[in-house]
Amino acid sequence: MSASLPVNTGRRDEVAAALKARLPARCVLSDPEDTRPYECDGLAAYRQLPMVVTLPENEEQVLAVLNACRELSVPIVPRGAGTGLSGGALPIAEGVVISTARLNRIVRVDAHARTAVVQPGVRNLAISDAAAQHGLYYAPDPSSQIACTIGGNVAENSGGVHCLKYGLTVHNVLRVRVATIDGEIIELGSEALDAPGLDLLAVFIGSEGMLGIVTEVTVKLVPKPATARVIMASFDDVVTGGNAVARVIAAGIIPAGLEMMDRTSVRMVEPFVKAGYDTEAAAILLCEADGTELEVAEEIERMSEVLQAAGATAISVSQNEAERMRFWSGRKNAFPAAGRISPDYYCMDGTIPRKKLAEVLTGIERMETTFGLRCSNVFHAGDGNLHPLILFDANQPGEFERAEAFGAAILALCVEVGGTITGEHGVGMEKINSMCVQFRREELDAFIEVKRAFDEPMLLNPDKAIPTKHRCAEFGKMHVKGGVLPFADLPRF
Secondary structure (H helix, E strand, O other), X not given: OOOOOOOOHHHHHHHHHHXXXXXXXXXXXXXXXXXXXXXXXXXXXXXXXXXXXXXXXXXXXXXXXXXHHHHXXXXXXXXXXXXXXXXXXXXXXXXXXXXXXXXXXXXXXXXXXXXXXXXXXXXXXXXXXXXXXXXXXXXXXXXXXXXXXXXXXXXXXXXXXOHHHHOOHHHOEEEEEEEOOOOOEEEXXXXXXXXXXXXXXXXXXXXXXXXXXXXXXXXXXXEOOOEEEXXXXXXXXXXXXXXXXXXXXXXXXXXXXXXXXXXXXXHHHHHHHOOOOOOOOOXXXXXXXXXXXXHHHHHHHHHHHHHHHOOOOEEEEOOOHHHHHHHHHHHHOHHXXXXXXXXXXXXXXXXXXXXXXXXXXXXXXXXXXXXXXXXXXXXXXXXXXXXXXXXXXXXXXXXXHHHHHHHHHHHHHHHHOOOXXXXXXXXXXXXXXXXXXXXXXXXXXXXXXXXXXXXXXXXXXXXXXXOOHHHHHHHHHHHEEOOOEEOOOOOOO
């Protein structure tokens, strides 16, 4: 667990005064009792009391904060709803948090163009609610969609259970307005089918607040399917279940959602939401088909045949919308349900090739013995985005450190099989050391130059996501033997 550094009260008063000279007093928080709620995001193991928190109410006030901080050389940490799980919104002791929570207006919904223009503080689910009257919705649906904001989704390139068919945030955002560290507004992307020049929109999405502050987003809306049904398939071991995922995709089927949960996940979720899960199965797959009645019926039949041939021991199909939503409720409540069986959990996020699912799940199972901790596996199986939940008790000395080492070993395994250290949660502070495993120094230096092009003074969310040469050197001393093999002191599978 990280310890919070003390705040320099003299510097705090200076910065707060400068900000209050440009913003209404209600938009600037500096008393510790007011700033305490902002000391962490969803990765609560890492905490830091912010020096000052600002809550701008419009684009002009965002620019005012940026200008004041640039003039005073104060680092800035952008924050959405604080639901991120990688410490991307972790404050800096000598820095200012800029929250976009009050930029929460839906500017317009255009049913003919199938777009919505929203401010960054609008909740993910609120976009679909506003578009529902037109028979439209916003497809990316992270599990935290009831609370997370579109600005945070842009920062992390969030996905969700339906990202296999409908794509991640980057595939569903057309344009963003961005406030730069220079105090200017730029627009990336276009509401047209293409934009001239380099694709800077794709560079910006997933940049974790290091390149600019989002002030407005134009998203694509898609028609709500006429119907949708979900298959729940049971398997007697996780390897068979993992192989079944690859066989569904190999059959040319792209489900609207394809999710996997192991027995530990199923048994912790079922008493919580009563989703109707098979608690005797070693693993279950949730496979959704959407479209017209005829399309759905045909896809359900095809998927059922593939799953049976792949070794499914039982198959259930939702018979109505209420049952479909109940099946999904278990998957979407997996993280909070972990609290029923463990005092604490550490949620990892890595991505692997689908054909490696069985190999990686077997590796994680062996790591449970190595590190002496349980792990519950729940993930977006269709695109190989894993979310292992490492269960531990922070009150037991050394358990959090073992959980961190367990997580790092999982990420190293993801890289080893040809995957990546993140899928949708971002790097933040949590995975910054693992960036040294994923990328060569030359690649990391190129990332830094991209950041410098947007943020020359390096004030936007500094020391996140991209490790310095010094950090990689120190990390290498701990985890590299012979200067070549990462995590050589961890078990190989």
